Amino acid sequence: MSETQTLTLSSFFGIKSAVKEKANEFLDQDFLKQFTAQVGEEVKGMKLPPSFYQDLLNLILDKVEELVDIDLPRDIWAKAWSVHQALQEFTDPEKHPPDSPDFLPLLEHTLTTQHEPAIEPKIFGRALGRFALQANADFLINGALLEIENAKITKISLSDVKGNLSLTFFGKPLLEKTAELKIPGVFTLENGVLIKGPSEQGDRDLEEEAGFATVESPEPLTNPEPVLPGGDGAATMPFITVDPPPEAIPSPLPPRFYP
Template structure:
């Protein structure tokens, strides 16, 4: 992880998909349909086992979401920041360092993967990635209606990664060490 990057992959790094989760995936309707369509006498067909391997093999790819992007999406729409986008109130040359109150940000992502067994057989496998971050001591550097830099304070996070109706990972509240200052280059525009 470089000094500017902290993804959900980093956040869930120590979590593993247990046997209970794998069994849960086998009981999902989409997977059971594959077992039903395959009459080879095996409890779990080759296709259903391949589907489970594909799901498990792609979870890491789905977790490439930057935590800073989750935070910025919430902050850029925060009504109290809108005044900093007004050039009549704040000159584009003026640099403001704004301390943020203690707050929480909840984020839900719903990616999916499509698994194709043949031209006739495709399965769209939905995921739900949920996170909650409790933040205190954060500050934003704002200029010309844009968030230019994040100064990180204390951050606690929890979350889960579910596939269909099966929870693959669940992370209880834990301290997150974000980089102390995150430079946003050209900046992220605040929604006025």
């Protein structure tokens, strides 16, 4: 994979084709009545074709792929790692001088993410309401290598990622999908993702509200100086250490930040 290529939440799970397959099943009469009742309050007095509500719902569902077109390496994975305590030492310019890249290997771990993008359609300038999509996903990342420079994650090298996704629209389950992708190569993060220092950890609540992912794993999370394979006297390097069960990835979990 070239460094300029991107990977989105939508493309990872193949959301466009998956939603298209589920659309007819999703558009049952009970749901259409509920949708019609809500939108109908906003279009009172307008002359509309009989198929208006179903056509509108079809167009909204067609927007699902765009709503979850979120950059996975940058806006979910890197932003989750950037607030992890194991990376805070890279904000110290004395230990890690500017313009001198560091490499940080990550062991197998899980990331969870929660998003609520919405569409607000209008007709003749009149708003028809806010229709939110709830997207919950978790990823089992089988190791990664980060390049860090100037207190920013600038590049990510990944090999194998598994994920679960659930989408809910208008309170009704729309899609559940599992995917696995082997990702050879490097993702370059334009302008980098800034690592949060200890004084900035109060921003975590804001990031959670914005829908960014968080690291999920059993304690302890970090081991500052593990010995690399090779026997006594081998080099040491900071790792994020996690030890999730080896079996299948868990169901999507609500995000949480570690203190």
